[in-house]
Each structure stands twice: as C-alpha cells, then as structure tokens.
Amino acid sequence: MSAPITVSAAAITHPGCKRTMNEDSYIAARPFFLVADGMGGHAAGDLASAAVVQEFATVAGTTASTVDEVRAAVARARTRVDALSDGPRPAGTTLTGVCVSEVGGAGYWLVLNIGDSRTYRYADGVLQQLTVDHSAVQELLSAGAVAQAAHVSKNVITRAIGAGSTGDPDVWMIPAEPGDRMLVCSDGLNNEVEDADIAQLLAAHPDPADAASALVDLAVENGGRDNVTVIVVDALAVVATDDDTAPRTHSEVDEDTLPRAALV
Ligand code: MN
Numbered sequence: 001m002s003a004p005i006t007v008s009a010a011a012i013t014h015p016g017c018k019r020t021m022n023e024d025s026y027i028a029a030r031p032f033f034l035v036a037d038g039m040g041g042h043a044a045g046d047l048a049s050a051a052v053v054q055e056f057a058t059v060a061g062t063t064a065s066t067v068d069e070v071r072a073a074v075a076r077a078r079t080r081v082d083a084l085s086d087g088p089r090p091a092g093t094t095l096t097g098v099c100v101s102e103v104g105g106a107g108y109w110l111v112l113n114i115g116d117s118r119t120y121r122y123a124d125g126v127l128q129q130l131t132v133d134h135s136a137v138q139e140l141l142s143a144g145a146v147a148q149a150a151h152v153s154k155n156v157i158t159r160a161i162g163a164g165s166t167g168d169p170d171v172w173m174i175p176a177e178p179g180d181r182m183l184v185c186s187d188g189l190n191n192e193v194e195d196a197d198i199a200q201l202l203a204a205h206p207d208p209a210d211a212a213s214a215l216v217d218l219a220v221e222n223g224g225r226d227n228v229t230v231i232v233v234d235a236l237a238v239v240a241t242d243d244d245t246a247p248r249t250h251s252e253v254d255e256d257t258l259p260r261a262a263l264v
Helices: 045-057 067-082 136-142 195-204 208-221
Strands: 005-014 024-029 032-037 095-103 106-114 118-123 126-129 170-175 181-185 228-238
Touching: 005 024, 005 032, 005 106, 005 208, 024 045, 024 228, 032 045, 032 181, 032 228, 045 067, 067 095, 067 106, 067 170, 095 118, 095 170, 095 181, 106 118, 106 228, 118 195, 126 195, 181 195, 181 208, 195 208, 208 228
Parallel strands: none
Antiparallel strands: 005 228, 024 032, 032 095, 095 106, 106 170, 118 126, 118 181, 181 228
C-alpha cells in the first residue's frame, strides 16, 4: 500500500537561552510527527516527554496510522509517565501533532492534542491553529471571560499525559490537500513569535528544514525563554480515494467536497 499522503518533513529542537535542560521531545518518523513538552516544575519532565514519543516510535514505520492506534499509544504512554514519579508534583507532558492517516483510502491528517503545545495548518497563504489549548487562559477565553484570562498564568494547563490528569486526547480527522504545510510546535515557539511572523517565515522558506530552522532562530532571537521545538510537514502528494490511487499534486486539486474537519 502506498502512503495516502507523501510527506517531506523536518524537525528541530533547541533549549532556548534561559534553560539548561531541554524537556521537549519529538518524533518525526512516518506516520508520526509529534511534539511533547515535559512540564516544568514537575518531576522528570524530560523523561515524561521522552517516554511518550518512545511509545509512538515503537509503532512507527507504517504508511498510515489510525485513531485506535493513536489512542492505544497514548494510553501506554500515560501508564509509563504515571510510573515515573508519585510525588506531589507528578511528572507530566503535553502531546500534539499530526499523523498520516486515511479514510476510505483518501489521505487525511489525524491531528491530536493534549495540553498547550500546538498544531497549525498553513495552506493557501493562511495560518490556522487546528488544536485548542487545554489551558486555563483558553478556557476563560472560550467562556468569554477575556478580562480574567489576562490575569491567568500562561503556564497553567488543564489537561496532560500524567501530572494527575486522566485527560484523553482531542483527535480530529482533516482531509489533506497537496501543498498543505503542517506546523507542530511547543509553546516555546508561539509564546515568542507572533502568528503573522510564523506565517511569513513559512511562506518565505519552501524547504521544510529551512522553515523549521528560521522559526527556531526567531524564537531564540525574541528571548528564547523556553525550550522550543518545531516540526514542519509538507504534503507533496495526496491520494484522493481508493478508486483514484494516483496521488494528486497541488495543481490538480478540485474544490473539496469532503467535510473540512471532524472531531472523533
Ligand atoms: Mn514549553
């Protein structure tokens, strides 16, 4: 079976300027492109994020992933993270990213999120955040409590793998289009770099490795107050359906009649 989405990807992580340790981890191995940000102030943040990506590494190398596979990997990861520590501030980590997936043979992005790391799509010149932060700030903003949100620490997250959370991942299935550029990052990027600047750098650097390195460089230049991890994943070609197994390229895309996104 050929991959439902043919991708080109690059990943970079950097400790930033203020921290000696890097508690972020990532996997950029088909079909998984995921970032985990180990929680600072908790025990073993680095071990927690590493344990989670290791669980995905053991099942990497396939052409496509499934929602069941992802949920099972998250469950195994949670067991490992829970076993790392049992103090008052138990180990925890975020997890977000995209997995190559398919529906009826057509290429889909499986997007998942737990915590406040982010997955964006950049397509047709528009940057869109696909994930919803599991953070106190976002919950207040979603409830319309804008004034209160301004007074809440950005660091308070409301869902994690570990850290006493039983939270399940949000999972979305999104039809892929040739030319899609997915950006997966830890908050060390989006807390330092405005969305408009992220979009500008993604537009300016067609090569994913160049784009990833330009984003990390700007986060560091803007202060680098946290670890920063960036994965850029480009869809070079996308299989449309089982009947049409010739992957489409960017010039061949029809107006999409598939549902834009579904939370599953
Ligand atoms: Mn962080």
